[in-house]
């Protein structure tokens with residue numbers, strides 16, 4: 001494995017997010033449903049999950065850490 005592969009892998013990992021509400025894998029680059037809480041970007045699979053998060057962000061953000 002070359003150094004380029006390692007960087008590629010690291011970059012991919014950053015792009016991948018997890019929906020803190022339902023646990024689904026979310027691509028932070030392409031998802032339309034995003035929310036920023038305490039400087040961290042969270043991605044969601046649907047408007048519904050985003051709404052749930054925005055109602056109680058502290059609850060889900062803590063669980064995600």
Ligand SMILES: [Zn+2]
Pocket residue numbers: 019021022023024044045046049
């Ligand atoms: Zn979801």
